[in-house]
Amino acid sequence: MRSRYDWVIWGFLLAGLAITTVFVLVPVLHAIGLSLHSAQSFIAKPVWVGFDNYARILSEPTFWRAALNGLIYAGGSIVLQVVLGIAFALVLNNAFPGQKLVRGLAVLPYLLPTVVVALTFQWMMDGSFGLLTALAREMGFGIVPWFERPGTAMATTIALSVWLWTPFVTVCFLAGLQSVPQALYDAAKVDGAGAFSRFLHVTLPQLRPVLTVVVLLRAIWMFNKFDIIWLMTKGGPLGATEHLPVLAYKRAFSLFDVGGGAAVATLSFLMLCTVVAIYFRLFPLEEKK
């Protein structure tokens, strides 16, 4: 009968939620708890200090600089990923010989582990033996300071993140494009709309749901991206690429300030929560019919 199996499904739901609670919520709460203490390492006894860590962190310019860097990094990456992703999807939506192959190639970067990409690009941008360095020199750009200047370091890191994660956007959009009814395009063409206008008034609105989800996911992931920045620049030079996750890590693991690191992480978390909440207000998940 129905009821017997319903119980199984309910059981799984509750078990799943319980386990998520334990393994996600408890660490989050613990980390937030740590931010209210002071400890020199993860094996020292934490001493209660209340909001001292927060007061200290918020008064340091490094925190605000890191927050700003995080916004620049996330914002720059997302905008470029979305723009390029859509552009690629539009191109790949057409038939041409080898379309399947190019589609496959376009998705490849996303499959690579961050570590692999970081190492390969470090190798290509090596100041002495790097391929890209040599190519830039041959093409007359001289010595390109990939990571030598604060500005270029951020730009290079953003460029890498774009290369790595744009395929996510491309794939979502490609699939979305294929579900837009051709009739809408035809109607627009009859009305005399050019290609660009068709894009603005037919494609984009139809893909609004996809766009919403994609931008949200990418925003959360890019703001918290740790691997690529840590592996490429460790937050340098001069803190130009240091954003909140890197700052939290450095405080907790190198500077003998676990409480401070946890405070930075919690503040970053609160910022994201606020942004997500506002986002859900503007673009609600469920359209109430």
Add this chain to the structure above:
Amino acid sequence: MTKPGKTNVSRRKVLAGAAGLGALSMFPAPAVHAQVHELRFLNAEPAIDSVRALRVAAAQYERERRVKIVVDTVPVGDAYTRMTSAIRGGKPYDIGTLIFVAHVLSLANEGQLTPITQLVNKHKWGKRILFPINGEQYWYMYDYNLCWLFYRKDLYDQLRLEVPKTWAQLLENSRKTMSTSGTQRFGITTPVGSNDATNWMSFGYLWAEGVSLFDDKWNLTFDTPEARKKTAAYLDFFAELYKTMPPGSTQISFGNVLAQFSADQAAHAPYAGRLIEFLEQRAPQLADKYGMMPYPDQGGRMAAVNHGYDGWVIGKTPLAEEAVRFMEWFSDAHYINFLHSAPLHFQPPRLDIYDDPRWRAHPLIEKHAAAVKQMQGFLEDPNIIIRSIDTEGPAPDLRPAKIFESWVLPEMLQNKVLKNMSSEECVAQAVAGMRKAIG
């Protein structure tokens, strides 16, 4: 302690739930309070020969004493994180490797280390290599990694250059050894980024000039008018030297320096004995064309090498006594075997080793006997200062470690060469950064 029964029941319930979700086979074997003793050793020398030397020793010890030794290897930068994770995870390492005196201090303060004073006192040790904490020794040093400057002897002969004794002479030589014809060679390579390599390789010039960070009372001696003046002069010199360096100095680390010197990309490079081993392996045509010199000062009176060291600690574990016995057993023939895995880079900290014919019998040590003699000389020459950021101050303390890890000095260099700030301004910011770091 909580009632044992209660904890077990709740644990079991949770585990029963988890069992439905994953292969039970992945649970680790229950922690046996061992009938067969098993020591856990955390090694931070990932080179295959070093690992092999440890494994051979472990196998031999198991044969003789029936105690198993499990060796885990991590890159040296991860050693402290791994040790603290293990302690927190309830499975501390019996023997571990640490490379920072602050890490040893922090573990000792938490009561996580076993003192080995007797073991250490059995031998005579070199200059500035012992770090007693509260009168006890916790750290069995296994090498020096002093950092000095290498230069291309063949280029010096070719261009009739003298070994520099002052900053100005070094700058001159660096300029003269640059070549733009054919494959470009730069004068010198030095890391500038905020990393361990820069802290180790780029400040020998300051120490030679007599700059220090702390005095015996923990006053910040870096913040005196004289030290500031000397540091500013150093920054002026460094800015000029930077023009003779290959591009990408903010990204390079230890390995890049080795690669650049051995590929004829730089005529001077800071390093320790590993560079010679690297040349023998990857660029044998240069293996007899190098020269070594300590960091010069401004006026030609003193010189310096940057301090470096590694050592083993014994954790506070149930098998600590056994671990100490292993260390004792190991510290003879097998220790020499371990040193031989990097014969020129692992400079012995124990003075008896230098006279030990077993150590001397290694082909590379014999071949580069002059270099070895020079390395020994660094320990004995009163005009050569041995100093490093993390060992400043009268006793092991967290303050120099905080200065080290907050990258204040590398950022000072970056401010100078990347942002072109005035030297005085860079020094002022460095002082401010130091004061902030030590709190």
Add this chain to the structure above:
Amino acid sequence: MSVITKDAAMAPRTNRRMGARSLLRRVRRAGLGFAALAIAAYSFFPIYWMLISSLRDPQYLFRAPDLLPGPFSLESYETLLQLTDYPTQFMNSVIVASAVVAITLVCSVMIAYAVTRFRVPGKTLIIATMLYAYMFPPMLLAIPLYGIFVWLGIAGSLMSLVIAHCTLTLPLGVWLLWGFFKAMPFELEEAAMVDGCTRLGSFLRVVLPLSLPGIITVAVFSFLLSWTDYTYALVMISSDAQKTLPVGLASMIGSFDMRWGEIMAGATLIALPLFLLFTLLSRFFIQGLSAGAMKG
């Protein structure tokens, strides 16, 4: 279908308009071809470089870079397999990733189904809460999580890593499948149940086959996330025998000489299974990702 077919089906035009049209079409096609080529080169070039660097004689890696595959040599691969515990790490990664995929699939299917079919209070809140796992910097979550595993007695085991990875894969899995199940009208299952199936039967016979693209997508994503994870693997696994590939590869950078050849070889070997997996499952992956994302 392609625009070209539609054009061809249109009513006949005058010669002049046809000539202008076909010229425009040719220019457009050339532009398209060029764009496609650019996309292919841009995406593949670093991978190409990684591949040929790994297959090049290591000595030549420290000379002026050569765009064409240079002197062929498998030395980097040989050294890699000798110097590191690559096979062990590979097996560990496979074990962990497979377990993560299995657990994630089962759990996210169940949870997503329950949330869409049953009246669960606070649905949106549940989904939003699952996002929290992504919003906290992972490094600082890893240590308390490790503490929980210690309390459970499984710290340092591959099992603990599997659970840690599941906290990352479950939210995405639930999200994607939620979209799928929501788009599937309940009438289909009702029809099956009227025919005599139980709820479970209709689930197995109707719902699962239709959502196959979504399920495969979740499987691929979970595998990817687990296979490429570095932060959790670094903290959760303490012994050499249980290291996974990304940690093993990263620790090669930690060694003091520049073993670029071996690093590129290791990188290639890590990426290889992913390429294979993707080629086999690409169709489902794209389909599933889209449908789930759209409806979510």
